[in-house]
Amino acid sequence: MENIKDQAELAIRELIEAAGLKRGDIVVVGCSSSEVNGYRIGKNSVPETADEIFDAIYGVLKERGIFLAAQCCEHLNRCIITERAAVSGHDIVNVVPQPKAGGSFATAAYREFEDPVAVEEIRADAGLDIGGTLIGMHLKKVAVPVRLSIDHIGCAILLAARTRPKYIGGERAHYDERLG
Numbered sequence: 001m002e003n004i005k006d007q008a009e010l011a012i013r014e015l016i017e018a019a020g021l022k023r024g025d026i027v028v029v030g031c032s033s034s035e036v037n038g039y040r041i042g043k044n045s046v047p048e049t050a051d052e053i054f055d056a057i058y059g060v061l062k063e064r065g066i067f068l069a070a071q072c073c074e075h076l077n078r079c080i081i082t083e084r085a086a087v088s089g090h091d092i093v094n095v096v097p098q099p100k101a102g103g104s105f106a107t108a109a110y111r112e113f114e115d116p117v118a119v120e121e122i123r124a125d126a127g128l129d130i131g132g133t134l135i136g137m138h139l140k141k142v143a144v145p146v147r148l149s150i151d152h153i154g155c156a157i158l159l160a161a162r163t164r165p166k167y168i169g170g171e172r173a174h175y176d177e178r179l180g
Contacts, residue, residue, distance in 0.1 A: 004036060004049065007153045008056035011128055011160065016064065018146045019126040019162035023065035026062055028124035029057060030071035030078075030133025031105035036154035042073060042130055049102030053130065053153065069122050070109035071135055072102040078124045081106045084115040091103065093118045097121075123161055131156035139145055143157060 012027070021027065025165045032041040034047040054070075061068050067086035072079045076095055081102075086090075095118045097106040124141040130153050136143060140163040148160050 008053040025125040028069040028138040030135040031077040032131030033133025035156035038155040047104040054108040059103040072106040140174040
């Protein structure tokens with residue numbers, strides 16, 4: 001599979017299935033367009049690449065009523081760009097990402113969302129890390145790795161995760177197989 005748009009769409013479809021995501025859930029995506037194109041993260045942002053990946057992922061999530069949370073780069077403290085409806089009650093921060101200050105993927109999200117906002121953090125139900133962007137800080141506890149049928153988008157390493165509720169009390173005395 002050579003087309004990055006097809007790779008991104010396959011990855012998000014597999015993650016939705018593996019994580020059992022439903023309407024109203026949140027998926028965090030960190031994406032280095034530099035890494036996708038074979039460069040070191042943060043060294044060669046490619047907005048067109050980010051646009052292709054964003055379109056593939058957002059289209060699949062939107063049709064299922066799942067929110068996308070686009071992680072910005074370190075220059076914006078890895079803040080999140082998402083739809084206002086996904087973060088009611090969160091403190092909104094005043095920032096607009098740019099390709100070299102926030103990242104091309106977050107810039108695409110801000111441009112394409114109906115009512116985009118930025119927040120410092122979020123607790124997502126699942127996530128895709130495209131190119132070593134370190135999305136873990138934005139996942140709910142407890143994160144569980146998900147093995148997809150592909151492990152790269154373009155040249156970028158692809159990692160995926162879902163979350164599950166914490167086990168609290170006893171020695172798994174109340175373990176529920178449905179929660180995994």
